[in-house]
Amino acid sequence: MNNIQPQAKPIRHFDLTAQQKNISIAGQDATILTYNGSFPGPLLEVKEGEVVTVDFINQLSEPSNLHLHGIFMSPEDDKPHRIVQPGESLSYTFEAQPGSAGMYWYHPHAHGKVTRQLFEGLSGPIIVRGAVDELEPIASATEKVLVLHDITLQNGTVAPHAGMDWGKGKEGELVLVNGVHQPEISAPSGLLRLRVVNASTARYYNLNIPGKRLQVIGMDGSFLEAPVAMETLLLTPGERADILLETTQAQELQLLNLPYTRTPAGPSIDTPAAGMVLAKFNITSEPKTIALPTKLIEIPELDLTSATDHKTIIFGATMQPLQFTINGKTFDHHRTDLTAKAGTLEIWDIVNPMAMDHPFHLHTFPFQVLSINGESTPYRAWKDVVNVPANCTVRIAIPFTKYTGSVMYHCHILEHEDLGMMGNLEVV
Ligand SMILES: [Cu+2]
Incomplete structure (x- = not known):
C-alpha cells in the first residue's frame, strides 16, 4: 500500500532585530530606532501557502515586541500581550492563508511603549503575494512600496512628546517616504502600482496625484473586487492602499497629501492649506497604452x-x-x-x-x-x-x-x- 505523505509547506524565515542606529535623514544625522539597521525596516515578502517565521530580537534598552499588523493568524501566535525584554528574542509564526494576498506591516505592540518606539522609527512593510498578483496587467506593473512616516529630529535624536502631543497625536515635522523626505522615484510608463502603508503614529494622509485618478485595487490586507477610481484617498494610521496609476507617456507626477482636518471642531493639526508634496515620480520612456484589470477577486456579501x-x-x-x-x-x-x-x-x-x-x-x-x-x-x-x-x-x-x-x-x-x-x- 502506498503511503502518501502530505507535501510539506514551503517555509520562509526572517530575522528582525530592533536596534538603535545613527542614520542620516533629510541631511540631519540622528540616532533613531531601526529593524536590522534599516529605516523603515526591511520588506518581508512571502507567498500564499508559505509558513512564515519571524524571529524578533530585542536589542533595545527597553521592552518591546512585534505585531504583524493585519495578518490572519491565531491570536496565540499574534501574542501582542507578550513582552520581549532587552536582550531576549521571540518567534512569530503564521501561514500566509490562501486569499490573503495584500499589504501588511509590522511594528511594536508593547503597551505604553508603542507610540515612542514607532515614532522613533520601528516599522516595516510585509507583502503577501497570491494568484491575482500573477495576472496581467498587474503582473507587469512597476511596483513601488511607499512607507509613510513622520518624525521630528532634535539635537541628533528624536524629539520627545510634549504633553499636548498625547492628546492630539504627535505629527512629526519631517514627512518621509521610505525614510526619505520628498524622494524622486523613477518608473517607466505603463501601469505604476503604489503600495502605500501609513506607518505614522497619528498623521492622516489624504492622498492625491494632480491630473491622475487613483485606481484603487486593494485596501489593507485584501484586493477589492475591481478597481475603484478615486480623486483622493484618506489613509489613516495603520491603513494600507494598493493603487494603480495609468501613465501613458513621459511625465512628472506629484504625490500630495491634501488638507484633512481630523479635529473638525478645533484648529487644524494637519497639512498646510495647499497640500504637501510626499514624493515625485519621473515617468520615463515611450508612450504606451495600457488596460486596467476589470475583475480582481470575489468579496462575499455577508448575510x-x-x-x-x-x-x-x-x-x-x-x-x-x-x-x-x-x-x-x-x-x-x-x-x-x-x-x-x-x-x-x-x-x-x-x-x-x-x-x-x-x-x-x-x-x-x-x-x-x-x-x-x-x-x-x-x-x-x-x-x-x-x-x-x-x-x-x-x-x-x-x-x-x-x-x-x-x-x-x-x-x-x-x-x-x-x-x-x-x-x-x-x-x-
Ligand atoms: Cu484615537
Whole structure:
C-alpha cells in the first residue's frame, strides 16, 4: 500500500532585530530606532501557502515586541500581550492563508511603549503575494512600496512628546517616504502600482496625484473586487492602499497629501492649506497604452440576518490625568471586555462622540464596513482599520472564522492606544 505523505509547506524565515542606529535623514544625522539597521525596516515578502517565521530580537534598552499588523493568524501566535525584554528574542509564526494576498506591516505592540518606539522609527512593510498578483496587467506593473512616516529630529535624536502631543497625536515635522523626505522615484510608463502603508503614529494622509485618478485595487490586507477610481484617498494610521496609476507617456507626477482636518471642531493639526508634496515620480520612456484589470477577486456579501450579536464600542476620554477609553474603561491586560463565539457573524457599531477622528483597528479578524452614520459604503472591502470620523458611528460586520483566543481592538492613533484606548475580545 502506498503511503502518501502530505507535501510539506514551503517555509520562509526572517530575522528582525530592533536596534538603535545613527542614520542620516533629510541631511540631519540622528540616532533613531531601526529593524536590522534599516529605516523603515526591511520588506518581508512571502507567498500564499508559505509558513512564515519571524524571529524578533530585542536589542533595545527597553521592552518591546512585534505585531504583524493585519495578518490572519491565531491570536496565540499574534501574542501582542507578550513582552520581549532587552536582550531576549521571540518567534512569530503564521501561514500566509490562501486569499490573503495584500499589504501588511509590522511594528511594536508593547503597551505604553508603542507610540515612542514607532515614532522613533520601528516599522516595516510585509507583502503577501497570491494568484491575482500573477495576472496581467498587474503582473507587469512597476511596483513601488511607499512607507509613510513622520518624525521630528532634535539635537541628533528624536524629539520627545510634549504633553499636548498625547492628546492630539504627535505629527512629526519631517514627512518621509521610505525614510526619505520628498524622494524622486523613477518608473517607466505603463501601469505604476503604489503600495502605500501609513506607518505614522497619528498623521492622516489624504492622498492625491494632480491630473491622475487613483485606481484603487486593494485596501489593507485584501484586493477589492475591481478597481475603484478615486480623486483622493484618506489613509489613516495603520491603513494600507494598493493603487494603480495609468501613465501613458513621459511625465512628472506629484504625490500630495491634501488638507484633512481630523479635529473638525478645533484648529487644524494637519497639512498646510495647499497640500504637501510626499514624493515625485519621473515617468520615463515611450508612450504606451495600457488596460486596467476589470475583475480582481470575489468579496462575499455577508448575510447580516445571520448575525448573532450586535455590540457597541464607544470612544471616550478623561482629563487629569489624560486617558482615552473604550466603553468608559482604559485598557487592562487582565480584563476581558467582550466575548464572541467562533463561527459566528457579529455587527459592531463603533461610536465616536468626540470632536476628533479615531481609526479603529481589530486584530486577527478582517471585517467589512457596512455604513458610516447610516450611509452604506459604495464598495465591499475587507479591512482591519477603519476611520471613525468625529461625531460619527461606523457599523462593521465581523465573521469570527477559524481562530479562538484573546484579540485586541484599539485606536490606531498610537498615543491614544498607549493612554488606554484599547480592549480585549475573547473569541471562544
Ligand atoms: Cu484615537
